[in-house]
């Protein structure tokens with residue numbers, strides 16, 4: 243844990259379930275946090291709970307150019323000893339049948355979950371490169387490797403984030419900036435509506451506590467690991483099966499489809 247003591251970490255999605263748990267653990271490990279979100283009251287309450295004056299809140303809608311510009315300006319203002327870690331954790335999900343989803347929901351999902359973390363990486367990369375040793379951690383999902391009915395736009399965004407992470411990691415392989423990808427399985431946060439929770443219960447899909455994901459983030463940052471981390475059993479096994487033998491996963495999900503459809507349809 244001592245490695246985190248001289249770190250300044252930009253954490254997007256800090257007010258959410260996984261972000262908050264991650265903030266608590268990073269703060270306890272001694273990191274200085276730049277907590278990013280749209281709602282000042284939530285971030286102020288978090289800083290109050292963390293009981294550390296070194297942390298700051300940056301209020302920004304990361305789906306907008308203005309919001310990302312504001313974050314970049316704040317990070318630049320810290321000078322040469324500024325940020326050393328970026329954790330892209332902000333995300334949204336609208337569960338539903340693709341044919342019934344609004345086009346704005348599809349576009350927002352791709353914007354917040356994929357375009358925004360890519361552009362934040364681009365904005366902050368000069369600062370991270372300047373630090374010499376630095377790290378980017380992108381929070382993906384099991385659904386970044388397995389296309390799942392009812393989550394088409396979300397899966398597309400996370401598949402994209404996984405591909406982006408791999409490309410950027412290889413592009414920066416000769417630099418001091420390491421790029422990691424963490425793929426949580428279903429986790430008990432507000433990202434999952436009551437319909438999703440009810441569906442997961444009926445399907446027997448396990449849901450982790452946010453602190454379990456936060457522990458993984460801390461491990462990856464502590465080790466400065468380049469590796470991708472896939473969380474949960476059997477989820478990490480299905481990720482491999484889906485890559486090697488996708489027809490097997492097709493037929494398994496075909497059996498689940500009536501249940502998924504029942505929850506994903508608009509009327510319920």
Ligand SMILES: NC(=O)c1ccc[n+]([C@@H]2O[C@H](COP(=O)([O-])OP(=O)(O)OC[C@H]3O[C@@H](n4cnc5c(N)ncnc54)[C@H](OP(=O)(O)O)[C@@H]3O)[C@@H](O)[C@H]2O)c1
Nearest residue numbers: 255257258259260279280303304332333383428429431433
């Ligand atoms: N929960 C799961 O089952 C699960 C599973 C796998 C992966 N993940 C991933 O884990 C990450 C964290 O999710 P979570 O479960 O903690 O979700 P959450 O509790 O719903 O939190 C989402 C966070 O994203 C922020 N956010 C959303 N839109 C934003 C915007 N336009 N600008 C700035 N911030 C924005 C929210 O902040 P404000 O609303 O306060 O602005 C909030 O802090 C996401 O990337 C998600 O895809 C979650």
